Amino acid sequence: MEISPPKSHLTGAVVGWRLVLVSLALVLSLPVLVIVASLAQPYSDVWQHLRDTVLSDYVSNSFLLMAGVGLGTFVLGVSGAWLTAMCEFPGRRFFNWALLLPMAMPAYIIAYTYTGMLDFAGPVQTALRDVFGWRYGDYWFPEIRSLGGAICMLSLVLYPYVYLMTRVAFREQSTAVLEASRSLGRGPWGTLFTVALPLARPAIAAGISLALMETLADFGTVDYFGVSAFTTGIFRTWYGLGELTTAAQLASFLLLFVFALFALERLSRSRLRYHQRTAQRAPRRIVLTGWRGVGCTVFAASVVVLGFALPAGRLLGWVVNTWRDTLDSKFLSLALSSVAVAVAASLLCLITALVLGYGKRRFPGPVETVAVRTAAIGYAVPGTVIAVGVMIPLAWFDNRLDTFMRATFDISTGLLFSGTLAALMFAYVVRFLSVSLQSVESGLSRISPSLDESARSLGHNGAGVLRRVHLPVLRGSMLAALLLVFVDVMKELPATLILRPFNFNTLAVRTYELASDERLADAATPALAIVLLGLLPVILLNRGMQRDGD
């Protein structure tokens, strides 16, 4: 029996994998590289103006937004995960999946609904004024359209990323470790902070970095709330000042934030390896009774109500008034095309993520690591920027090919990729690969390499290990990867808007067009449809989670 493959074979594999990873990284980072290349272009006078006036606002607001959402998603996500995974309280089984619901709610849509309810002219403040006879300026009320409001909105819909990943991590922590901690005299809180949280750190970090990247890329919410952040600045520079190059340069500086994020996340788990070493047995739950139990129920319930039930109810209220006009025959085809592209994109993302994740796992050299990180850079870049980055090289290629074909064969090939679904798919993979990659990698990191070695020593080749060992263990992570991307693509707006081919429309685009025309009531039907379709994966995800964790 051969324990290690022959050397030449190994070298061949290394070279092969490296080639695959590097070329994937090059292709997938091309749109971002196109944008970064703008740094080499001349800096226009607009820069001086930006520095003098608004740039410091962009930087500080984006920073505060990240800090706030980071804290918010950490608190909501980790406490939700701890309660449902490790504790027993009234309604736990329900909240187990209900806490995922806000994930179906796009940030810009929750922002619309809350503004309608909470701003000065909305029903809450109007009722207060009617009851107490107040007028404008007589009383204080939190301003929903503010940096704080944006932090709340984004935290409410982004915490499920942290919840989802942390919950799996908690359930998979070895019972022995947790029970040892308890038996050595640590209380539940002590165990949480000194044992469970540090062990779950990769999952928490992955979840929070996803949430923060979504935050950096968010445009709809900050724009609607009038918060000057980097994304609003990029749009303003492009649309208002007509300076695409300067906008691209701004976007490149946004990437600095992203690199900082990556570095932070890497740093937080440097040298730590987390693998389960014992047979899986879910730890016993801490039973919370009396006021503690009720407190947990109230906490979980308010998160679900604020992040899902209330905004969904608001949408439903609008739909009741408008569905006769909005729910026409074209609506079904709109929903179908949205689902179709989302399914295709999530499959593409998963396959790419598996290739990258495996390559890096088998040959974790510096080149591979950099390649994988580079391939996934697109997530934090606003969809508009990605779209421009996709459009420029594709159109360049198409036009070059066309020119060549005209000159040589007198045939015009026209535009082969630009303005097709292929271009849009490419943009989706660039933008959302990170989501599936995080999930796949976090799944892979939980499989101890010793497991591979045992399987190999038992005579399995690479494919055998994959099929017999990895796939069963990875099933949950793969499902999560698929569904997270599916929901993200369903919600995606700017790239779709810029790259879509003729006569192709999605629910998100329809929602946006009506909402940006300030017809929120009419926008409610497609918005609610996005939310409902987003629920399907949440339900599936929950099933997968229960099989894995309960």
Add this chain to the structure above:
Amino acid sequence: MNVYSNTRRLLAGALLFAVSATTLADVNVYSARKEALIKPLLDQFSESSGIKVNLVTGKGDALLTRLKNEGRNTPADVLITTDAGRLYRAEEAGVLQAISSENLDAAIPEHLRSDDGYWYGLSVRARAIVYAKDRVQPSELSTYEALATPEWKGRVCIRSSGNIYNQSLVAGMLATQGADKTAAWLENFVPNFARPPQGGDRDQIAAVAAGQCDVAVVNSYYFGGMINGSDTAQREAAAKVAIFWPNQNDRGTHINVSGAGVTAASDNVAQAIALIEFLTTEDSQSWYAQTNNEFPAREGVQASELLESWGEFKADQVDVTELGERNATAVMAMDRAGWK
């Protein structure tokens, strides 16, 4: 649906496809006008002419960037955008071609189109002042400039400077009043805001109705949309405010246009022109008024009853091209004045 016309269309389609995929006589439209506000008209055009229209909607600048990148191979024949600034930018970028059409020249007044036939205005949008009927007398109102005086401190609602309507308003002021006067106006206007700029035009109207501010500067069709809309709260809010046309004794109320042009790369110019001409017929023009409460660009077209109830107003005659030329300058001036 008429069977004969279906069969005819199928036959025609098959025939054209057989000839060559590239000579299909479809008109391809890039539109910054949203689907709901353009598709019905395009469908009517297809119905009457038999020419199929393919549509992509998106933001004006994004469509322009797409046009530029696609170059001579762009499939687009017609670009439709919702303000003069974008039309001007498209003309400057060389993605439009000059067309000559007697119909269009006759239908659209000179200041609402490009001098050389690069683009034509399709509808007129006016930026008016709305005021709270119970707290403001129309006699207190006069001009945009007057809203910068101390008596309006903390009483004005307006959306952010990222919004193209405000950028055009300031660009119009730059064109007619000059840089110094505009800067001075901005300096005094911004501190008069009742709250940091936020939300859309309907939100400004709702804020006036709720008492957060006494006046707001908004595009009139949003006001019309609230009056005619299905949302009860919005209808109630709209009932508490009234519209005022500013600057009637001098240059007139600021207006902008949505418009269309034929792309430089189009090899389907005749059909493209036919489509734009169709959009300026009396029927199409009154459709804009009925559907979106915009004013017809064509002279002598009956606007809707609602629009007529707001009274005649004098519109700024400044060439809308100038709004486009000064857009960036306007944004910078707003940045300097701290208009968020």
